[in-house]
Structures are given as C-alpha cells and as structure tokens.
Amino acid sequence: MSARGEVFLTALGAEAERLHPEILAQLRAPAAAETAEGVFAVAGSRFGRLGALALPVVGPRMLVTRHARDVPFILRTRPGRTEDGRATLDTIREFRFPGATQFITDRLTESVVPGLVRNVLGARGRVELIEECSVTDRGALRMRTKRVALRLWGRRFALRGILGISVDLEDGWDETHRRRTIDMRARNPLFGTVLEYRGWYRHLEETDEPNIA
Template sequence: MTDRDSVFLRALGDAASRLRPEVHEYVAGPPAGSRSGVGRGVFEIAGSPYRRIAGLLRIVSGPDVALDAYERDVPFEIVNRLAADGSRPRLDAERSFRFRRGPRRFVDTLQVGRIPGTLVNTPGTDGRVELLLECSVTADGNLMMQSRAARVRIGRRRIRLPKLVSVKVTVIDGWSPEHEHRTVDVSVRNPVLGTVLRYRGWFPYEYVPS
C-alpha cells in the first residue's frame, strides 16, 4: 500500500486495507508528480434505454449527465483529475463515450461526505443534483458505492427527491484477474422506470505527469 491520499481512501478509512492491491492502486489517486490519470477501454454496454427523454432529464440534471444513446461495444475514455477545496481533496472525472451516433460526455465531482464512510457526488457541470454515496469493500476486494439519498438544487436550497422520482446508483470499481484489467460497472435505477443509465466495461489506466 502507499501513503497517497484520495477521496476514496478518506471515505473508506481502515476498510481501504481490504481492497485488492490493483483496486487500491486505482482509487488511491495519482502519485507524487502527477495530478491526473487516464483510462481508455470499451464499455460492453453503455447509455440509457430512455433516449427520447434525455432532454427532459437535462432540465433536472443539467448538461453532461443524461445520455441519449444506448449501444454495445462503446469505446470510451475516462480522465480523473485531483483537485482540492481547501484541505479537502476533490476528484473531477470526465467520461467520453464514442457512440456510433456521435460522441457524448458525462462529468461529475466527488468529495468526502460529512457522514463517515460517504462521498458526495455531483454529476453534470451545473451542480443541480447531489447524490450521497456510501462506500464499502466487496468480499472480493473491489470498491462499491451505493447511493443513500438524492437532492436537487432549487435556488439556494437543496431538496431531497421523493423516492418515486429519485434514483438508486450502484458503482463497482474492480479488477479482472482473468483478463488483468480494471473493470467498472455502473447502474442507475428509478423505482418506476427501472434502469435509466448503465455502463459496464474494462480499461487500462495510467497516470499523467504534471
């Protein structure tokens, strides 16, 4: 293990020691001399089956969140950038999807939550939606994040969304021993509509010198 710092390690605390080494290397953040990392791979499946309502979703979530495509074997790139708000680390992520119907982008920010073991996820560029994610380590040493609450910003207020219009987010950052590459599996579900966003795939990852 290393003495590096990241939002994930702060949220997990002592539980981070149960991460498998390959996953720990990824979530520990960039080493000294680097502020970002880049991964390029293929999503086995990516996007939303509700392509036609992507425009309505953008009204709530803002730009760079809703995806109006749903395809298989989608090349992608993820860029993670380490930032900070005062003494608190922050992770800014950008995912670029190369759909056959054209490129799409999904961005979000992660910060350590006030509740132990949690992260605050703000998807999109406008910060209209805020998700509280609970972090844990799976039995096979992967990182799991599951949403506990969703809030939407209205003016200066943040209102908790009722269950019927809210979403349940599950993210698993893992490692495939068989293929020796990093894996990611993300699902976003609504109690009424079912799965509204999904992407699952693999990628190699490297840090970029500052």
C-alpha cells in the same frame, strides 16, 4: 503527499486494506491527473432521446441519450481540494457512441461522515448524491446511493420515493486481463434502470495517448 484516490481512501478508512492490491496501489499513487480508456459492453439509457427532456432541469453533461453495445470510452480524472482542504476528484466520462460522443461529468468530495462521499453531477452540479463506499468480498470498490437531491434556485430539494434514483457501482479488477472493471446501474422505482454501463478500462501511461477509434 496526497493520493489520487484520497476521496475513497478517506471514506473507506481501515477497510481500504481489503481492496484488491492493484486497485489499492492505484488509489495510493501520488495525486495527478489521469486518463484511462476502455470499452463498455453495454452503455447508455434505454429511454434514448426522451432523456433530453430532463436537460433543462439537470443541465448538460449529466445524461446520455443513446444506448449501445461495445461502446469505446475515455475516462479523465483530476484530484484536487476544496477551499477548506477536503479531497475532491473530478471525472469526465466520454462515451463514443456510434455517430455521436456524449459526456457525463461529476465531482466527488470527501465527506465529514466516515464511509460517505458527496457526488455532484453534471456541468451545473444540480444533482447531488450522498454515496456509501465499501469493499466487496472480491476486493472491488462499491458505491451505493444513500440520498439524492436536486439543487435549483439556490435551494436543495430531497428526491424520495418515485422521484428518487438509486445508483449502485462496482469498480473491480480482472486478473485474467490485468485491467479494471466497472459496472454501474442507476434505477428509479417507477421507470427501472435509467442509466447503465459495464465494461473494462486501463489507465494510460503518461506518454500514451487514447487510441480508441
């Protein structure tokens, strides 16, 4: 039977055993669509509405144009498979900023290279990240960008140097509150941090509904 986190388990291989037991158990659960809710202590882009200037290039559901603290969010994931049988994981992140709700979507795909996953961002899939998966000393899942590319007009353009983006994400476990933690920063060599979010979340039971106002 497929697992919800098969994309990560395949990339990590034997190293998956070093994950915190709660995270490992959730990744090994039977494949099914899942919803989680939580709060970001801080989330968004400090560039605000200037980020909208990139939308014609990267497409919708790729960027957020607000930055705030204590931002409620909903996380929806759905595992699947490509036509050639590789595991995928589709994610929708719903940021409930004051006065506006914004979204970021992506699809992770199992890579043919051990340790790596392919991440295609946005509704049009124009931004592609190749990310390395590892486990931290505290048992958190870590993902770091190895390569980034822009897909336009049927071509793939590698983004390097000042055009590049470096994403560093840690998905951990809070023993005190019994919940997952998340910390993500996307940086550009010229502009610094262009997107960030950090906070906590919990997976909902099948009978639960998101109740964050």
